[in-house]
Amino acid sequence: MTEHTKTDGLPGIDMPVLADAQLRSAPRSERMSTAKIECNACPVLCQISDGRTGACDRYANRNGALVRVDPVVLLRRELAGGQPALVAFADKGADAGAEAAAEPQPDWNGDLLLADEVFVTGLGASTTYPDYKPAPFIVASKAQGVDMVTVVTEGIFSYCSLKVKIDTDRFLGPEQANVRYKGEVVGHVTTAEYGSQMLSLGGVHHLTGGSKKEGRMTLEVMQLLGNKKPAECTIDGGSTVVVQAGKAPIVGGVEEQRMRVGCGSATIGIFARQLRDLCDEVVVVDDHITGVLTEHQAGRCLGMGPSGIQMRGRKSTPGRYFQVANPGTGWGGTDIADPLSIIEGWEEGVARPGLRMLMTSTTGEHAQWFVLDDSLQPVEQDMPAEVRRVVERIGENCEPSLCTVLFLGGAGGSLRAGVTENPVLLTRAIKNALVNVTLGGAPAYVWPGGGITVMADVMRMPDMSFGTVPTPAIVAPIEFTMRASDFAALGGHTEQVFSLEEALKRGAWHNDGAPQARRWEALDPANPWPIGHAPMLG
Secondary structure, eight states: OOOOOOOSOOTTOOHHHHHTOEEOOOOOOTTSOTTEEEOOSSTTOOEEETTOBOTTSSEEEETTEEEESSOEEEEEOBOGGGOBSOOSSSTTOGGGOHHHHTSOOTTOOOOOOOTTTEEEOSTTSOBOTTTTSOOSEEEEEEETTEEEEEEEEEEEESSEEEEEEEEOSSOOOOTTOEEEETTEEEEEEEEEETTEEEEEEEOHHHHHSSOHHHHHHHHHHHHHHHTTOOEEEEETTSOEEEEOBTSOOEETTEEOOBOOSSOHHHHHHHHHHHHTTTOSEEEEEOSSOEEETTTSHHHHHTTOOOOOEEEOSEEOSTTEEEOSSOBSSSGGGBSOSOGGGGEEEEOBTTBOTTOEEEEEETTSSSEEEEEEOTTSOEEEEOOOHHHHHHHHHHHHTSOBOOEEEEEEEEOOHHHHHTTBSSHHHHHHHHHTTOEEEEETTEEOEEOSSSSOEEEEEGGGSOTTOOEEETTTEEEEEEEEEEEHHHHHHTTBOGGGOEEHHHHHHHOSGGGTTOOOOEEEEEOOTTSOOSSSOHHHHO
């Protein structure tokens, strides 16, 4: 059995709060010391001595009671003018204890807490594991006069991954290349998208299918990135990149600034009219599709004649060239520092001395101005101000580079069993849009096909939404909201339903009547209110 060794207090929680967060402990093993309690919140089954935490740092033994270390996170909606709809609970602070915070304040309006005011998230709510028990919170409320039920739990996800979108033209690594964290393989490079490159990190094969260290490092990097913290990864045959949700990527030690306005061809099309009278030729260098204005349909439609330029690479359609250089961290995501290296020459009789040429990247970060001399050799000159303004406009149309981290999880047996004894009915109800699935109150995309595979942007979830258990697996909040009638129809655990008001007074159903610690957070303005989803109420 596992026992954690922390003894000098429990991380981030004052002792009075712990005393108010008691959970029912598991049945005691006959071979276990009477001074310990067994935690069955995950398959590790830690035997925890008084004053210590389990291996996950989420549960602890306090005076012989199993307690959940972290508070339950509750969302509240804010009214116009920035005034919160609820000011009655938890404003006294953690030191006052959850029992005091649970008492309504004088300015509380006395209404039954309506579903358009408060939402209980799965963050800190405890788990459905082992599978036989219902979810810790099955909360009844009203929305627009309709009786609603929200089933709230922390999910233990062995089948989960992160999909990471990195806005950059720089070459990160070849497709399918291994991504490493602290030397261990934790994922791979997937496809390049429009101005972005994608990584897939985690997954059950890295969590459980490799060495113990691989599983630990996979868990660590997933928890860091899911909790909006930075992590440095290296890519075989490619770059080192620092990823942090909502922040610019750092590739090879250089912080990215801009996401391209488009590929080379698209940039030509967008700015062709603005460049027609200023240039005789424009080349937009791009690792994927390099654009040449006079050959491009945009230039031809504007009446521009041929320049005689002869490009390297593979010509696709007029004005569009593939593979002009190798991928890299130079101009337009190529490996070149000199843009003239992609020009093979100029056709005599077509090219002429004095021809003006702009070469730029898809972000405008690289740009040079050339004029052909009498021997048809391009000579760099100072860029005219009016041309510089168009290059600056290319940059202006580039969005800031960001990293986007999406959590993708398969909501399997424990989660569904916490809702109903017949899990397939929950799956069907979700696919029929009768159930709204959220993660920490954030909207989730439910993938088509079998199972309940959900995906959410970690930036729209509360801070520190992700924990771990050493099985190894990720712990993440999840909520299922539906009409009360639909909950009953799918065989839900109706005997465990209690009001939102009661939930705020005493916490989860398995708390033996003791109030839980809790923390209020305002709803992210980018998120719709989790209860009152149109298909459910329509």
